[in-house]
Amino acid sequence: MKTYIDCIPCFMDQALRAGRIATKDEAKIKKLLDYVGSMIKDIPMESSPPETGNIIYREVRNITGVDDPYKEIKKSHIKQALALYPELKKIVGSSENRLLTAIRIAIAGNVLDLGVNKKFNLNEDVAKILEQDFAILHIEEFTKELDKAKSILYIGDNAGESVFDKILIEELGKPVTYAVRDIPIINDVTYKDAIASGLEEVSEIISSGTTAPGTILNLCNEDFLKKFYSTDMIISKGQGNYEGLSNVDRSVFFLLKTKCSLIAKDLNVKENDIVLKMNNKLKD
Numbered sequence: 001m002k003t004y005i006d007c008i009p010c011f012m013d014q015a016l017r018a019g020r021i022a023t024k025d026e027a028k029i030k031k032l033l034d035y036v037g038s039m040i041k042d043i044p045m046e047s048s049p050p051e052t053g054n055i056i057y058r059e060v061r062n063i064t065g066v067d068d069p070y071k072e073i074k075k076s077h078i079k080q081a082l083a084l085y086p087e088l089k090k091i092v093g094s095s096e097n098r099l100l101t102a103i104r105i106a107i108a109g110n111v112l113d114l115g116v117n118k119k120f121n122l123n124e125d126v127a128k129i130l131e132q133d134f135a136i137l138h139i140e141e142f143t144k145e146l147d148k149a150k151s152i153l154y155i156g157d158n159a160g161e162s163v164f165d166k167i168l169i170e171e172l173g174k175p176v177t178y179a180v181r182d183i184p185i186i187n188d189v190t191y192k193d194a195i196a197s198g199l200e201e202v203s204e205i206i207s208s209g210t211t212a213p214g215t216i217l218n219l220c221n222e223d224f225l226k227k228f229y230s231t232d233m234i235i236s237k238g239q240g241n242y243e244g245l246s247n248v249d250r251s252v253f254f255l256l257k258t259k260c261s262l263i264a265k266d267l268n269v270k271e272n273d274i275v276l277k278m279n280n281k282l283k284d
Contacts, residue, residue: 077160
């Protein structure tokens with residue numbers, strides 16, 4: 001996905017929020033905003049937003065000296081999600097369509113997004129999404145590809161959300177590799193976060209190598225790229241991964257809730273819609 005003009009104020013907002021979480025030193029926050037403001041004129045509009053995010057959060061680390069400002073927030077989100085896990089498993093178990101219900105639950109976890117300035121109530125949002133109609137639902141394509149797949153690459157998004165991903169992975173019934181961020185970036189899932197969520201029980205966990213808040217292939221490591229191009233099926237969670245992978249020339253299933261009007265526009269849906277979309281240029 002390209003960068004839109006309206007992404008630019010969001011970049012400043014993200015820098016301010018991350019800066020305030022990382023430090024109370026107003027001088028450092030001002031320095032961070034000065035840096036982001038000065039770089040805006042050079043942002044290539046054809047690049048994806050996570051590529052710019054990569055630069056912004058690198059400077060958050062450099063200027064504040066804090067490598068993981070969202071560390072405690074991530075722990076809290078994982079704890080909240082784990083508390084819901086038993087009840088969500090019961091919901092899947094009693095569902096007429098276990099796979100679709102597990103997909104809904106995985107998308108419900110996508111509300112745990114600190115890259116956008118949105119408030120959420122985890123319990124209420126999960127209940128709502130379990131009843132919400134899909135704006136895009138490529139479930140037949142998903143099921144068909146799943147039936148044929150011998151290997152699945154599942155690209156994670158946020159830390160607390162990874163608990164919800166585990167529920168879907170348990171329903172897939174195929175060997176899964178779960179890809180995480182290489183270093184802490186916003187509240188995105190890292191290897192340590194995935195372990196805390198129990199993902200090692202249901203998948204092989206690998207780092208994608210990217211330091212951006214989304215999967216940018218030219219920032220990924222060789223092992224991830226080999227998996228990406230050789231695996232039978234790819235599931236991509238969240239907005240950042242959609243922004244980075246929406247134009248790739250291979251089949252990818254995007255699961256997300258649209259919390260940004262520009263991503264909703266790119267998908268031709270409304271803000272707050274839920275989506276299961278197959279990206280396949282041959283199909284489209």
